[in-house]
Amino acid sequence: MTEQSDILIKIRDLSFFREARPIFDGVNLDIPRGKITGIMGPSGTGKTTLLRLIGGQLRPNTGTVEVDGRNIPTLSRDQLYHVRERMGMLFQSAALFTDIDVFENVAFPLREHTDLSDSMIHDLVLMKLEAVGLRGARRLMPHELSGGMARRVALARAIALDPDFIMYDEPFAGQDPIAMGILVKLIRLLNDALNMTSIIVSHDIDETLGVADYVYVIANNKVIGHGTPDAIRADESPRVKQFIRGLPDGLVPFHYPAEPLEDDFL
Amino acid sequence: MIRSLQRFGHAGLSVCAKFGWAGLFLVSALVGRPNVVLGFKLLVKQLYSVGVFSLIIIVVSGLFIGMVLGLQGYSILVDFGAESALGTMVSLTLLRELGPVVAALLFAGRAGSALTAEIGLMKATEQLSSLEMMGVDPLRRIIAPRFWAGQISLPILAIIFSVVAIYGSYMVGVQWLGVSEGAFWGNMRAAVDFREDTLNGIIKSVVFGAVITWIAVYQGYVAEPTSEGIGRATTRTVVHSSLAILGLDFLLTAVMFGEV
Ligand SMILES: Nc1ncnc2c1ncn2[C@@H]1O[C@H](COP(=O)(O)OP(=O)(O)OP(=O)(O)O)[C@@H](O)[C@H]1O
Ligand SMILES: [Mg+2]
Numbered sequence: 001m002t003e004q005s006d007i008l009i010k011i012r013d014l015s016f017f018r019e020a021r022p023i024f025d026g027v028n029l030d031i032p033r034g035k036i037t038g039i040m041g042p043s044g045t046g047k048t049t050l051l052r053l054i055g056g057q058l059r060p061n062t063g064t065v066e067v068d069g070r071n072i073p074t075l076s077r078d079q080l081y082h083v084r085e086r087m088g089m090l091f092q093s094a095a096l097f098t099d100i101d102v103f104e105n106v107a108f109p110l111r112e113h114t115d116l117s118d119s120m121i122h123d124l125v126l127m128k129l130e131a132v133g134l135r136g137a138r139r140l141m142p143h144e145l146s147g148g149m150a151r152r153v154a155l156a157r158a159i160a161l162d163p164d165f166i167m168y169d170e171p172f173a174g175q176d177p178i179a180m181g182i183l184v185k186l187i188r189l190l191n192d193a194l195n196m197t198s199i200i201v202s203h204d205i206d207e208t209l210g211v212a213d214y215v216y217v218i219a220n221n222k223v224i225g226h227g228t229p230d231a232i233r234a235d236e237s238p239r240v241k242q243f244i245r246g247l248p249d250g251l252v253p254f255h256y257p258a259e260p261l262e263d264d265f266l
Numbered sequence: 267m268i269r270s271l272q273r274f275g276h277a278g279l280s281v282c283a284k285f286g287w288a289g290l291f292l293v294s295a296l297v298g299r300p301n302v303v304l305g306f307k308l309l310v311k312q313l314y315s316v317g318v319f320s321l322i323i324i325v326v327s328g329l330f331i332g333m334v335l336g337l338q339g340y341s342i343l344v345d346f347g348a349e350s351a352l353g354t355m356v357s358l359t360l361l362r363e364l365g366p367v368v369a370a371l372l373f374a375g376r377a378g379s380a381l382t383a384e385i386g387l388m389k390a391t392e393q394l395s396s397l398e399m400m401g402v403d404p405l406r407r408i409i410a411p412r413f414w415a416g417q418i419s420l421p422i423l424a425i426i427f428s429v430v431a432i433y434g435s436y437m438v439g440v441q442w443l444g445v446s447e448g449a450f451w452g453n454m455r456a457a458v459d460f461r462e463d464t465l466n467g468i469i470k471s472v473v474f475g476a477v478i479t480w481i482a483v484y485q486g487y488v489a490e491p492t493s494e495g496i497g498r499a500t501t502r503t504v505v506h507s508s509l510a511i512l513g514l515d516f517l518l519t520a521v522m523f524g525e526v
Contacts, residue, residue, distance in 0.1 A: 055399050085401035095392035109400050
């Protein structure tokens with residue numbers, strides 16, 4: 001790790017199966033350091049699964065997932081936990097701790113991994129909450145939050161430790177237009193000001209193309225296209241075009257794999 | 267014939283494998299450098315929710331069981347003119363058997379099921395995953411303190427149960443039915459041996475405490491993360507721990523009191 005390569009995460013020949021069903025089949029993907037990378041794809045293609053593979057919560061069947069030169073699937077438990085201290089992840093379901101309030105949720109990683117004094121933690125937590133617009137909600141319990149608010153608290157918690165890189169799973173889901181605009185700005189700001197690397201998983205095409213520096217489109221267990229947002233918008237490959245324009249018919253299936261319709265209805 | 271033997275072997279192997287996983291699970295939760303200060307705080311919190319919340323049901327049940335024992339014991343013993351042995355009978359029954367076993371069954375229903383449901387829900391709502399991703403091991407952070415809390419609580423609860431139950435039988439036997447107070451306590455003191463009776467009872471509840479909380483936290487951790495799956499896991503906790511308690515009780519009794 002002496003020279004820092006431009007690529008923070010390097011995924012090669014990744015295959016992953018759920019039982020016999022392939023989720024990924026020979027995926028290659030590079031996440032550039034210091035940039036915002038968007039990962040887009042239809043629902044159920046395995047975007048969340050990909051983040052879990054990067055975070056080491058799932059192990060690939062074959063292939064490598066290198067984060068900063070270290071192959072995640074081969075790390076020991078302790079090494080893995082060490083690497084994870086530098087990762088932030090915003091879960092699709094917020095995943096707040098339900099037995100403590102908003103403030104303590106955001107303070108949790110700070111208390112866990114730093115020796116900061118209480119007053120430092122207090123200031124840091126309020127700064128993070130202010131950034132997501134929820135400083136006033138600090139004493140609410142998770143069950144008192146709306147879905148969109150809960151995800152913003154989760155975002156504040158994910159950035160509490162100023163991680164080296166952060167994975168956002170559907171950050172825009174359930175946000176109103178104002179919150180959406182603020183989130184987009186916030187993600188950009190965090191990325192540039194703190195020199196983070198960000199991965200955004202989303203199917204909000206406009207927001208993702210708007211904020212990302214580089215975009216991958218996955219479908220049918222593979223990367224079907226990648227490039228800068230402009231390149232993706234102009235991509236002439238029929239599958240990417242179909243996904244970006246949201247056309248119902250085409251090569252990217254809307255349906256979960258199934259027998260032919262006749263077989264089910266006869 | 268061969269087929270069914272094969273199936274039997276398969277089932278046997280999968281049970282062994284499950285035990286192996288559950289054992290490994292427990293070992294990885296408990297082994298490792300403990301963080302003393304934080305660990306202590308977490309333990310106190312869990313002792314409160316696992317132990318203190320079980321106190322009411324233990325005390326109330328203990329009182330009633332003691333009163334029933336007093337009543338039944340009296341009506342049997344009085345036929346032989348031996349009602350002065352009531353204290354002996356009640357205290358030995360409670361310390362050796364009923365205290366540890368009934369407290370454990372109540373504990374499995376009250377605290378074990380709650381532990382399973384709590385951990386299962388944490389899994390279903392991705393709280394365990396997000397702990398992992400924050401670099402915090404949920405086995406050490408969530409499972410270990412709960413296990414120790416259950417392990418510590420049950421023996422104490424079992425002792426409280428026995429004490430309350432003896433008091434209940436005293437109320438019924440001495441104050442209501444008129445057994446002589448001196449005979450009640452005196453015979454009890456003469457008959458109860460600390461090592462033989464009290465200590466063996468405590469050993470039993472230590473074993474039960476370990477088994478119940480082990481089953482409860484494991485079932486929560488491996489529960490299918492859906493409402494149905496958590497419901498099933500909770501049921502399994504209660505059923506498995508009840509069976510384990512009764513089976514182990516027989517084994518322990520055979521070892522402790524068998525060669526009389
Ligand atoms: N625990 C699991 N067991 C079995 N299959 C699963 C499990 N989790 C996900 N899958 C399957 O893996 C596939 C990918 O799931 P994943 O959650 O990664 O999709 P996604 O791209 O994040 O979708 P969405 O955009 O809707 O969040 C899905 O088709 C799903 O059926
Ligand atoms: Mg997803």
